[in-house]
Amino acid sequence: MAARADTSKTAESSDKVSVICRALRRAIIEQALEPGAKLPEDSLGERFGVSRTIARHALGQLAAEGLVELRRNRIAVVATPSWQEARDAFDIRIELERLVVRQLAGKLTKPQIAELNAHVDAEDRARDGTDAVSIRLATEFHILLAHMTNSPILVRYVSEVAYRCCLTLSLYSRPHSSECAINEHRAIIAALVKGDVDKVMGLMHSHLDSVATRALVAPSPQRGRDLLDILAPYADEASGDRVVKLPKAVRR
Amino acid sequence: MAARADTSKTAESSDKVSVICRALRRAIIEQALEPGAKLPEDSLGERFGVSRTIARHALGQLAAEGLVELRRNRIAVVATPSWQEARDAFDIRIELERLVVRQLAGKLTKPQIAELNAHVDAEDRARDGTDAVSIRLATEFHILLAHMTNSPILVRYVSEVAYRCCLTLSLYSRPHSSECAINEHRAIIAALVKGDVDKVMGLMHSHLDSVATRALVAPSPQRGRDLLDILAPYADEASGDRVVKLPKAVRR
DNA sequence: ACAGCTCAAACTGCATGCAATTGAAGCGCC
């Protein structure tokens, strides 16, 4: 299982660091760590049996991937992408994954096709499990596709942006709604095997677009739950009659 | 000058680390540091007046961007992308930059147009200078465009992939050949201002495509200068009559 | 000369220690 962990040694320096990175990445996209969750270097180091130095390095890498937010002299937190950033991430993802299927159409080997089918079967089986797992599997399907291009760079970018999208999904989409995704995955495989480039690019585009719009229905500020951002407009009109009392000065 | 250094605080943790990153990035794309150049932590730290810890962290970031190669227990080196990786990078870059101009077409403000024109003028003026500087300026034109989308994610990816392409250009293209690039940049600005989405996407596509093909003319193994890779086929037929004598066992 | 061996210098991997900054509890004052 565990759908091909690394393969490309791009970045991910030593071992300990990359182990921590993988663990955190997974925890984040499975929502074990929610956006905004604190990630103190000490606790991380202790949890993984390494020193702060290593934990710190791992946080740096994850920050470079956009999964973690680093603020000077403050505890690192799981990133909380804005709605706009989420939309941008999906736009980029669509282009990248169109590129993936364009390169792959009609070029899949038999074992690759089998691997893809096996993965979708696994997705199917996971429908009974938790949402978190099926979200992760759905994301990993796309990463698996990217791997098959044999382009480390493409793998890296697709992975990164897919994880990011995963993160935003957990932020802005409540009911999850991955029901039809599995069928769409099967359709993509079929078109890929058939070698119909235009069709598969169209399928991938509409697949991702529908995932995005299903999730990011509207700017819907309520779901942003940044608390301070939500309160900001109220604070601006510094008048009485406030529903929520603001704690002293809300600076930054 | 210095075309907008950071803007997005994504990654780039503290200050010292990001200063080193920027310096190294620039040195790399200006070919002050050639691909394969060694980057010992000690020397770096000494040069920038910081400890190895910080230098190491910076190397980690650059490795995540693909500019530096980290090998366990070995001195870090400036990355040496293979021809195939170079081609892949350009493919990705084309898609990303098409996205940039699609978002920008007809939406540029007056000051933005002025900034772009000023940059191209600077490129023009730099034609007398060294190749390295004009390559850097040409790259920064594209990054400047990305900045104008106001999408930090897009900025990050375009920057990264553009730097990577810059690196490969310095590896595989000898005469440089940026003559016409400036005119192409001007044409893109014009189409952008006019708001002709299809035209500007086409322009950007052909611009990057021509840069890529001008540079990456053929797999041309000779230019890969990896020495060991070049020699590999000779080593395979472990026979006498070799032109170059191989030093003991050529392991990895 | 030349291939192989040995060993010391160079370098990385990692933990730990100290100073500086932050966040929040505690405390007095209005």
Add this chain to the structure above:
DNA sequence: GGCGCTTCAATTGCATGCAGTTTGAGCTGT
């Protein structure tokens, strides 16, 4: 009771030290 100030534990920023690995220079035997 609520507001502001002080103080202290928690936490980061960074340098340094030690152990293990790699590199390559020099030596030896052929």
